[in-house]
Amino acid sequence: MTIDAGALAGQRCVVLGAGGFVGTSLCRLLNSNGANVVGFGRRSRIDTAVFPGAWVDGEFNDAQAIAQVIDSADVVFHLLGGSNPSASNRDPAAELQTSLATNLSLITTAIRARVGKLVFVSSGGTVYGAATHFPIPEDAPTDPISAYGLGKLTIEKMLRIYSMIDGLDYTILRVANPYGPFQIPNRPQGILATIIQRALHGSPVEIWGDGTVVRDYLHVEDVCDALVRAAATNAGSKVFNVGSGIGRSLNEIVASVSDVLDVNISVVYKAGRSADIPTNILDCTRAQQLLGWTPQVDWAEGLRGTADWLSRLGKD
């Protein structure tokens, strides 16, 4: 099945979490596809000059502000993240409840606002937990080892219940580890940006564990391509893995960055984290078959482009 690239032309597309890393790229792609883009979130800490379309400042827990911005939207992209896997296990019960409260409020608001479609970004890296077979298809067991992952999974299942009760249309993307321009280094999520930035500055890279942890890294342009296709699809399947399908260890990533940037990188290994599963690689056959989506960005080129953006960021 092919998705018409112009399917969103003239449509009112609201991006919640538009100031973030994926949101910024998504808004640019939607804009170039002729969509009427409205961004909502905390104003990006990066260059706002690159943001296309209208912008509404607001917090995720401000239900009234969200109700206003998504009213009668054709598509709402929900990229608002919240916590991260490690932090979420300091107080799992509190994390789960906070995450559900804000997300459930968004879902019921979207129903009342008669939103045409809700595209929800779930977490391909955490909903499956410690899988035993790779790559992982969408129908694999889902046993998250963090409250963060369980929160995402529970929201997925609530979307399904609400679609049965109230007819809410939605698509869920279980996205792998995204990387690329606009990802800010030295944060709990986005190890690749951190590694590249440290490599550019000649500082040592800190790695939790022994560096054998394997993840599925996907360029943000490929993530956004999948998001646009998710918005336009009428497929019966509602849940799609979105990843490269290739597993890379942290040690391999350091080697790749060293190779592409042609610099030496020193690594400091620290004790592993309990919310880290050993391996995550997604099977994205369903997205290929039903969304006509496959990753396009070459690994080395993706790293080079990220490094270019990070080196320009450092000079501002």
Place this chain on the structure above:
Amino acid sequence: MTIDAGALAGQRCVVLGAGGFVGTSLCRLLNSNGANVVGFGRRSRIDTAVFPGAWVDGEFNDAQAIAQVIDSADVVFHLLGGSNPSASNRDPAAELQTSLATNLSLITTAIRARVGKLVFVSSGGTVYGAATHFPIPEDAPTDPISAYGLGKLTIEKMLRIYSMIDGLDYTILRVANPYGPFQIPNRPQGILATIIQRALHGSPVEIWGDGTVVRDYLHVEDVCDALVRAAATNAGSKVFNVGSGIGRSLNEIVASVSDVLDVNISVVYKAGRSADIPTNILDCTRAQQLLGWTPQVDWAEGLRGTADWLSRLGKD
């Protein structure tokens, strides 16, 4: 693997929800096995003279009362139910959040109270949603169609996360539709008690839908046998289906009751409910292999015993 029937002798066993239908029978079985039984909950509306052991009056949302009663318990049986599938979908978000708040509070309280083991009664009839293959094994997809079922599933997965973080020991039973003495008729759950009681009184039976809805009915004595085995097991598996493995439609049940009681029953069919899945039959091979458990109570005998209890109840 066999479970020693005396494994719980002298152990402090706290039953949360002891005043209910399953709780009453469980406390009696634990008592006859030599356990030191403490019941907690709303005082049963039925004959309290049959209750063995100590009783503590309290509400599920009273965290302090629960903390006190489960302090240093060897085993805590968590039978406190909350809502039911149909009611839960009137406001799914509120239902899920209320259910999680009280259950998560119980889990964290149990960890602080150094409970030896938590036995959690989940719902074999709702966590799988509309399954396509029968009987349903534990590793089948779990896509509940009600907030009630999703609440149970989410708590199951939180127990797993807490066991990894804090070492909480637990076993989950996904129990089918229980029936038997002490089940009160004319409530949202427990259709069998209602059918038998109406048959005894010669009043018509109301059935939602066309009576082809198939469920897995299990006698309460078999449920309690499984609960005791769940408390005593050290099996690596933490989740067990507990059902008869036999599917019976509502129409078949009416016929069985008519047959066993030798009375005619008139049926009034009403519009179906959205939270009703067409079929539920559990595959209980795992419980058989790891808990040495199989249902013992014969269907006709179970119905007769239930009718005896209900006819005595009617005379009080």
